[in-house]
Amino acid sequence: MSINHKDRIKIGIPSKGRLSDPVIQLLKRSGLKFRRSHRALYAHCKKNPITLVFVRADDIPLLVSEGAIDMGITGSDLVQENNAHVDQLLDVGFGDCRLCVAAPKNKIKNLKQLDGKKIVTSFPTITKKFFKKQGIKVTTFEVSGSVEVMIALGLADAIVDLVESGDTLRDNDLVVVKDIGNYETVLISNPQISKSKTALWLKKRIEGVVIADQYCLLEYNIQQKNLKKAESITPGFESPTVSPLEDSNWFAIKVMVNMTEIHEVMDKLEKIGATAIMQMTINNCRL
Numbered sequence: 001m002s003i004n005h006k007d008r009i010k011i012g013i014p015s016k017g018r019l020s021d022p023v024i025q026l027l028k029r030s031g032l033k034f035r036r037s038h039r040a041l042y043a044h045c046k047k048n049p050i051t052l053v054f055v056r057a058d059d060i061p062l063l064v065s066e067g068a069i070d071m072g073i074t075g076s077d078l079v080q081e082n083n084a085h086v087d088q089l090l091d092v093g094f095g096d097c098r099l100c101v102a103a104p105k106n107k108i109k110n111l112k113q114l115d116g117k118k119i120v121t122s123f124p125t126i127t128k129k130f131f132k133k134q135g136i137k138v139t140t141f142e143v144s145g146s147v148e149v150m151i152a153l154g155l156a157d158a159i160v161d162l163v164e165s166g167d168t169l170r171d172n173d174l175v176v177v178k179d180i181g182n183y184e185t186v187l188i189s190n191p192q193i194s195k196s197k198t199a200l201w202l203k204k205r206i207e208g209v210v211i212a213d214q215y216c217l218l219e220y221n222i223q224q225k226n227l228k229k230a231e232s233i234t235p236g237f238e239s240p241t242v243s244p245l246e247d248s249n250w251f252a253i254k255v256m257v258n259m260t261e262i263h264e265v266m267d268k269l270e271k272i273g274a275t276a277i278m279q280m281t282i283n284n285c286r287l
Contacts, residue, residue, distance in 0.1 A: 008049035009198050012063055012072030015041075015054035019185060022094050023073045027052070029283070030205040049198055061086060061188065070193050071202070077162065077183035081125050086188040089203050093210040095185035099123060101130075102174045103158035104151060111136055111178055120147050120156035127160045130180050148172040204286075212285040218257045220269055220277040224249050233268045237287060256282070 013027075014020045027034075034043040034052060043052040053069050060072035061084035071089075077099055079086060101111065101119075108114060115136050121127045124142040131138045143150060148168060150156045162183075163169065163176065187206060193199050222230045227242070230253060234240055240255035253274075257265050266277050 008051065009070035009193065009196070009202075010051045010053050011202075012060040012069045012074070013052050013054050014057035014060070014074065017057055019057055019073070019075065019095055023092075023185070026073070026092060026094075026206060026209060029209045030202075032205075050202070058082075064188050064190050067190050067192070069190075071187065071189045071199060073185060073187050075183055076186045077123065077126070077181075079186065079188060080181075080183075081123050083125065084188075085191065087191050087194040088186045089189050089194065089199070090187040090207055090210065092185050092187055092206060093213055096182070097162045097164050097184075098182045099126065099160065099180040100163045101158055101160050101177045101180065102148075102163070102169050103177050105173045105175045108158055108177055114138055114158055114177075117157035118155065119158050119160055120150040121160035122147060123160055126180065130160075148174060208284045208286050211287060212282040214259055215256045215282055215285065216259055216262055217254065217280040217282055218262070218265065218277070219252065219254050219280065220274040221245065221250055221252050222269075222272070222274045224251060226272045226274075227251055229272050230269060230274060233265060233272075256285075 013023055032048060032050065033046040036043040036052070036054065041054055043054070045052065055063065057074045058078055060074040061079045061082040063069045064072045064086045065082070065084040073092060075095060076088065077097070079088065101114070103114070111134055115138070117138055118141065119127060119131070119138045120141045120143055122142065122144055124140050127140050141155060147159045147161050151159060151174070152172070158177065159174070160180065166176070169175065187203060189199050218234060231240060234253065234255040234257060236255035240253050243252045243254070245252055262279060266279070269277055
């Protein structure tokens, strides 16, 4: 890839937390070669005009919006919380979570019961907009870190926080009262460079990994008499790859299958007589 030096861009990467390792692995799988020295704030990519900047995930939307860095990978919840003026280029396929209103079990059963109550959250902007839209008046306190303990300390009647498995809520005898929204990890860009050669190239690289994680490669053998049935089960993109075997009555099929459907597809193929059914991982993909 030939890119002028003036096209070099800075990309914000979470320096720690739940997104840090997955984002680093995503970039490495996308072909970016870099090495981060211990606690270094920057890492320059070899052979590519890209500098990685390691900062707090919470700060990435603002830094991208203000042009301090060109692109970043962070949570869409943080983009919304910061009212960041950025372009969301791509959902990178991990870090899905939901933002919820949670309260002590058996005490608060609906939002109306929170009218006039105190809410603690790390997402004050989203929280205030949500309750205003619901027509419910609450007092909002912003805290960082664990918010669940604030109810036990008497500071809050309820919390607004991210929920993944729900284990933390259960451990604190809290239950979800209402979902506010679903969020995911996204690749974002300052609008001024979203269409630049480097930004589009990087988006394509990352997209290849994201697509690869959504599909697997399936290979199997099928008799000629059942070939049409097999093709209807695994149509693939445009069409499957069909190769004749030494026995003229048999064919080898190679096709991409969505990961969410793989087990059902294998069951259906087995029922029509397919043999040697093998699932293989796709490391990268361009469709």
